[in-house]
Amino acid sequence: MALGCNIWNMGFYACFIAYPLIYKPMVKENSTVKRITIASVVSAVVALQLGAFSVVLQTKLSGISELPFSKFLMLMQPIHLAIGIVEGFVTAGVVNYIRSVEPALVEHRATGGGFRKAVIALSILAVITGGVLSWFASTHPDGLEWSIKNIYGKTELDSTPSGIKTEFQKIQEKTALMPDYSFPSSDDESGSDAWPAPDPGTTVSGLVGGAVVLAVVVLFGVVLFKWKKKSYSHVKR
Template sequence: MHMADALVAPAVAGTMYACSAITMGYSIKKIRLENEPKKIPVMGVMGAFVFAAQMINFTIPGTGSSGHLCGGMLLSAILGPYAGFLTMIGVLLIQCLLFADGGILALGCNIWNMAFYGCFIGAMVIWTLIMKNGMSKRKITIASILGSMITLQLGAFSVTLETLASGVTELPFGVFVATMQPIHLAIGLVEGLITASVLCFIYEARPELLWSDSGRTGVSPEKQGKLSYKSTFTVLAVVTIVIAGLLSLAASANPDGLEWSIQRITGIPEVAASGTVYDAAEKIQSLTAVLPDYAFKGSDSKAGTSLAGIIGGMVVLGVCVASCFMFRLFRRKTE
């Protein structure tokens, strides 16, 4: 659901950049009040995992469309809404700059649509309510599916509102909404199942890694993890490498939900825009994108996809960890 620059007017792009930046600043402020340095490696590993998982587009049967994991709900169920939101920013930033996945002008919109709802509505509302009286695999599954479906619906609706405010006349609001919402409902269901699988694994391996707004894990004291921290992270790291380097090659070639919706309405998978701002954004992105569309420039070699997945995951991990130290996260202020 990464929006291209052509879908947003500069004024809308600036507004969404401001909304995302304010939320980022607030998240940094909240995290600085925490004293949980163990979250640093978790942010890195899970950020890399989400980056890799987003490379796998899964086919939505009978539609000719595909979808991919957004990851906000998954990250926030482990890291909490604030650290989850910052980790998602790292993922989306690297996708935009290094791989030209989503426009630079539209980055603020993509952060809001793909990260804000999953991390804050998904975690602070849906996850919190369902886990109120303790965690279980059944509750985790329900929260994952319900949270993914609802937050993806909110994200898809935001896309239609942003195009409406931008005056993209090729995409009439009513028709765009009627096309976008059903396909993203199906995508949200699949994302929910994937999210539930990962979270249930963590619940069995190290249940205390799962987030609770009460400051406790919400897990019964009798519940013991089956793996050590080191083993849990090793499994997640190995799975991330396998997804990025191998499974990404099996990604569906069908257009994702947003591209599919645009094609259904206009007959083409994307709309065009021209102007000084759009030209400047495209020029910047052409300079920063070392592996555009997760491939070698001018080549269809599958090695480019594998390399992009592995490099991207490593860069996301590095950015997340480095940001923790740069912003001095997880350290209490001294009087």
């Protein structure tokens, strides 16, 4: 259920609301650095605000938490506003870089040298980020944890799994190859709050996770391309 909520909160709003209804109309065909930057920031802010509101609403509807709706909402929205602004500028930086090496890739489809250059550069950055920079991930609470902490004084709520939730938790514990983005260990990790935290498990999970996501995206892209091509051929006939 958590995975489904995350896909909706972080994927649906960005891909099906922010991008087609905000980013594309703002950028249009004559994209400029300024226009891309503004559109990226606005789109990211809107997507995160909608996602943050959905988290609060889903928590309320789930009935498994006594978080006060109004107070939770008033904490979630401002912190995700700040996060959205930062993510918007990061997105703008990536898009503007791609535009600088292969402008047609931002607006249309390109397969030239600029396309290969962009793919290579972004792949290298992804490997560095997932393999090394992940060691420097903040140990401070994220937006959701920060909001919960400001209500209850701690980042996680006490809960007693029961019923189907208990069964799914057992399955997860048995099948998770790298729980908490690291290799399973029976040792007491007393220094888990250390920063930075060089860990081969973190590196492997970052690289493998990135590769899996890339493989899924490529697979869906190939399937959609073939489906679109097949549909077009039928219409043409």
